[in-house]
Amino acid sequence: MSICPKNKSSKSHRDQRRANWKMSVPNLVxxxxxxxxxxxxxxxKACGTYNKRQVVQVED
Ligand SMILES: [Zn+2]
Structure with missing residues (x-):
């Protein structure tokens, strides 16, 4: 079962709701x-290691 909205949200209402969707900076180590x-x-991705161990062979 899905929800069934009784009233259409206006563009303004919808956009206000989405106004605080923010991109988060990815965590990098x-x-x-x-x-x-x-x-x-x-x-x-650069050297193919994980936990100081070679786990994948990097081509080129
Ligand atoms: Zn590396």
Missing amino acids: KCSKCGALTLPHRVC
Whole structure:
């Protein structure tokens, strides 16, 4: 079952509701091996390490 709105929200009402949707700055940590900025709990894209261990081979 889905909700069934009784009245249409006006553009203003809808936009006011969305007015405080803000982009958040992604959390970045420095790779312990190469120092590149990466997302925490992710394999480093630059060198393919995670937890100071090579986990993926980086091509090129
Ligand atoms: Zn790295």
